[in-house]
Amino acid sequence: MSTPGETGTETWPLWEVFVRAGRGLSHVHVGSLHAPDETMALRNARDLYTRRNEGLSIWVVPAAAITTSDPDAKGVFFESPAGKNYRHAVYYTRAEGVKHL
Numbered sequence: 530m531s532t533p534g535e536t537g538t539e540t541w542p543l544w545e546v547f548v549r550a551g552r553g554l555s556h557v558h559v560g561s562l563h564a565p566d567e568t569m570a571l572r573n574a575r576d577l578y579t580r581r582n583e584g585l586s587i588w589v590v591p592a593a594a595i596t597t598s599d600p601d602a603k604g605v606f607f608e609s610p611a612g613k614n615y616r617h618a619v620y621y622t623r624a625e626g627v628k629h630l
Contacts, residue, residue, distance in 0.1 A: 543592040544570040546577075548584040556588050564589075 541563040547556035559578045564570035570589040579587065598606050615621075 541565050544574070544589045545592050545595060546570075546574040547588040547590070548574075548578055549586040549588075550583060551585055556586065561592065567591075 542565075544562055544564055544567075545558060546560050546562060548559045549556045562570065562573050562577060564573050567589060571587060574587050574589050575584075578584065
């Protein structure tokens, strides 16, 4: 007997779903689903994640196509190189008389 996400002995690929709520906004990861192809992934994503007109645009991406950084290597991967503190806003001080900052 097949289980959801399987056809016979073949497992359907995992898709990551991103939804954009409105124009000018970024797509946001909302979840994952299994589907046999991109057309079904898109239709299923629409049905699962935008039932109440939350979305303007949907992306489905094969999970196998996504490469991630290692969360355990956060310090090494995201540390600012020595001597480059000027890349962070906390490096700068607020100028007197500038009210909009």
